Amino acid sequence: MVIPEVSVKLYEYEGRELFKRYGIPVNDYVVVRNVEEARKAADVLGGRTVVKAQVLVAGRGKAGGVKVAENGDEAAELAAKMLGSVLKGEKVESVLVTSYTEIESELYLGVIVDRFKRSPVVIASAEGGVEIEELARTSPRHVLKMEINPLIGLADHQVRRVLSFMKLSGDIAAQAGKILRGLYRLFVENDCELAEINPLAVTPDRKLVAVDAKIIIDENAVFRRPEFRRPESGSGLEAEAARLGFTAVELDGDIGIIGNGAGLTMATMDMVKLKGGSPANFLDVGGGAAEDVVDKAARLLLTHPKVKVLFVNILGGITRCDEVARGIVSAYRSVGGGKKIVVRMMGTNEEEGKRILLENGILPFDSMEEAAERAAALAR
Amino acid sequence: MAILVDRDTYVVVQGVTGRQGAFHTRAMLKYGTKVLAGVTPGKGGQNVEGVPVYDSVAEAVENHPQINTSLVMVPAPHAGDAVLEALNSNIKLVVVITEHVPVHDAMKFINYAMLRNSHIIGPNCPGVITPEAAKVGIMPGHIFKRGKVGIVSRSGTLTYEIAYQITVNGLGQSTCVGIGGDPVVGLNFIDVLEMFRRDDETEAVVLIGEIGGDLEERAAEYIVRTRYPKPVVGYIAGRTAPPEKRMGHAGAIISLGAGDPASKIKALNEAGVAVASTPKEVASKLVSILK
Structure with a gap:
């Protein structure tokens, strides 16, 4: 069974709440959803403030989603512009009003899941405020990457190593050590894939304060972190597929793709492209898909306006070709009008599946390559 | 063996x-x-x-x-x-x-x-099979035939597709290992390549990768560093995948400039791996190498 994937990137304000819970100091902030609240928040915070659009896409600052306001009126004006606007494809539903922090220098602290090391890795730099991936590429010596054994956790000597790498000493080092320990604990206790403070600001009075928060929770752990569950509320092919229990990704072309298994479905897209066609989507029905599952997937694509041709590629292992064929036929009969369909199937109960297709006027293919060629030709 | x-x-x-x-x-x-x-x-x-x-x-x-x-x-x-x-x-x-x-x-x-x-x-893998000896996993056994090609793959059904092509071309497999589609898995390409190196029965290796992470680039680096003694044929799924989208597998995502197919194909090519562009071509490359 494919479980619909939940988006669990956290908004900055959610990240800040977590930071506070783990003893990581943040500058003062208020989350607001309308203009009046923004004015009030800026007045309460007093003086200069920063208004920040709450979106999950990267590159918010460059896209105009972070602005400085001198007073309550300006904050209200900025909030009015941001709220309801679309920033890099994402609608702004709320904004954060934060106090303006004087920054002397900027540090970076993060913890990520490292695929190759199969362990958490602490990332630290004394040159925060920039994209850490970029900095790691251009000045790798300025970025520390330190593996943490997940069975042991962050050890004291590892904390000391981070502090000395960042050339911190005295009271600032003590603050940073406490923040790093809090961040690692947050990372583990909330099933994070990423927990990042960038920048971690050093203020003129030598205090460390987090002025942004980026946290991504492991989708597969949401069952035990229900507070991070997000209702699937989007529209379009991907959201509809998720509601039906499939993983789908929308693409630009006109050939709808259904496959079983992520690798084979990607390979099917690639083959269609190689043969001169253009895939409209990626849709994986998963292992062991029964008739009704295939029927739903086929209906979803056959009724989608951009799909001219539907290409189904099934390699039967635990999936039975006869079940797949019945699902395809049922969908095609009721909603297939005018659209073309190409099916390639191989494996478990292949003969029965092909017989069902042939009886209903669909010519099955043996070869993935020939089927992809046919789909591309039909779409032209 | x-x-x-x-x-x-x-x-x-x-x-x-x-x-x-x-x-x-x-x-x-x-x-x-x-x-x-x-x-x-x-x-x-x-x-x-x-x-x-x-x-x-x-x-x-x-x-x-x-x-x-x-x-x-x-x-x-x-x-x-x-x-x-x-x-x-x-x-x-x-x-x-x-x-x-x-x-x-x-x-x-x-x-x-x-x-x-x-x-x-694994996790999130189809398991491991040594044809005609033992199958510890969920793959359809009849597709596999005992032979001299070792397969290591991040995928399930795509592995069956490629194994099938190898079987119908008369080569067969020594062992097929599905290492799993998750971001963090136990044995990776390098571990399995190392096992195949020491296995007398394996004469060539197929490496089936996909977008996401850098396990393929690491494998390429290993092949160069150790002067890998057996021919390797590669295949990378997801050449047409858009960035920042998870393609079914939790690990299959091009993110923050890492994990794109071009970098993997380039690294493998430079390591002397014959990278095929279709599953069928994997088999034909093997046939020409092992004939």
């Missing part, structure tokens, strides 16, 4: 009484795999397809001391504990089929396995 599983593989199936567990236990027995026991806590005393069920791995091993391999088909919330249980019973190979295992659980049991000198395959 072959690697990881063979005629001396004795299996316990954890999660044996579930629908999938029972189905695949039957399929493995039919293939000739020696499944000696099953485990489902609270269901000890039952049997599945004639295989006795125990409440714990410790009891299964006590009654069947030959057990050296576990197949884990326990639902994701409990899979991590099931793997630790197998490791605590000193099982040397644990194959984790379960999908959606939390990554923090996977990091823990993989690191624990390293300390105990055990191997983990």
Whole structure:
């Protein structure tokens, strides 16, 4: 069974709440959803403030989603512009009003899941405020990457190593050590894939304060972190597929793709492209898909306006070709009008599946390559 | 010879009484795999397809001391504990089929396995098969034929597709290892390449990668560094995948400039790997190399 994937990137304000819970100091902030609240928040915070659009896409600052306001009126004006606007494809539903922090220098602290090391890795730099991936590429010596054994956790000597790498000493080092320990604990206790403070600001009075928060929770752990569950509320092919229990990704072309298994479905897209066609989507029905599952997937694509041709590629292992064929036929009969369909199937109960297709006027293919060629030709 | 599983593989199936567990236990027995026991806590005393069920791995091993391999088909919330249980019973190979295992659980049991000198395959994998000897996983056995090509892959059905092409071209496989589609997996390309290097039966290796992470680039670096002595043919799925979208597998995502197919193909090509652009071409490249 494919479980619909939940988006669990956290908004900055959610990240800040977590930071506070783990003893990581943040500058003062208020989350607001309308203009009046923004004015009030800026007045309460007093003086200069920063208004920040709450979106999950990267590159918010460059896209105009972070602005400085001198007073309550300006904050209200900025909030009015941001709220309801679309920033890099994402609608702004709320904004954060934060106090303006004087920054002397900027540090970076993060913890990520490292695929190759199969362990958490602490990332630290004394040159925060920039994209850490970029900095790691251009000045790798300025970025520390330190593996943490997940069975042991962050050890004291590892904390000391981070502090000395960042050339911190005295009271600032003590603050940073406490923040790093809090961040690692947050990372583990909330099933994070990423927990990042960038920048971690050093203020003129030598205090460390987090002025942004980026946290991504492991989708597969949401069952035990229900507070991070997000209702699937989007529209379009991907959201509809998720509601039906499939993983789908929308693409630009006109050939709808259904496959079983992520690798084979990607390979099917690639083959269609190689043969001169253009895939409209990626849709994986998963292992062991029964008739009704295939029927739903086929209906979803056959009724989608951009799909001219539907290409189904099934390699039967635990999936039975006869079940797949019945699902395809049922969908095609009721909603297939005018659209073309190409099916390639191989494996478990292949003969029965092909017989069902042939009886209903669909010519099955043996070869993935020939089927992809046919789909591309039909779409032209 | 072959690697990881063979005629001396004795299996316990954890999660044996579930629908999938029972189905695949039957399929493995039919293939000739020696499944000696099953485990489902609270269901000890039952049997599945004639295989006795125990409440714990410790009891299964006590009654069947030959057990050296576990197949884990326990639902994701409990899979991590099931793997630790197998490791605590000193099982040397644990194959984790379960999908959606939390990554923090996977990091823990993989690191624990390293300390105990055990191997983990998966999670989120189809398992491992040495044709005509042992199948520890969920792959359709009839597609595979014993031969001289080793396969290591992040995918399931795509592996079957490529194995099938290899079979119909008369080559066959020594062992096929599905390492899993999750971001963090136990054995990776390098570990399995190293095993194939030492396996006399394997004359060439197929490496099936996909977008996401840098395991393929790391494998390319390993092939160059160790002057890998056997020919390697590669295939990378997801050449047409858009960035920042998860393509089905949790690990299949081009993110923050990492994991794109072009970098993988380039690294493999530069390491002397023959990268095919279709599954069929994998087989034809192998035929021309091994003829």
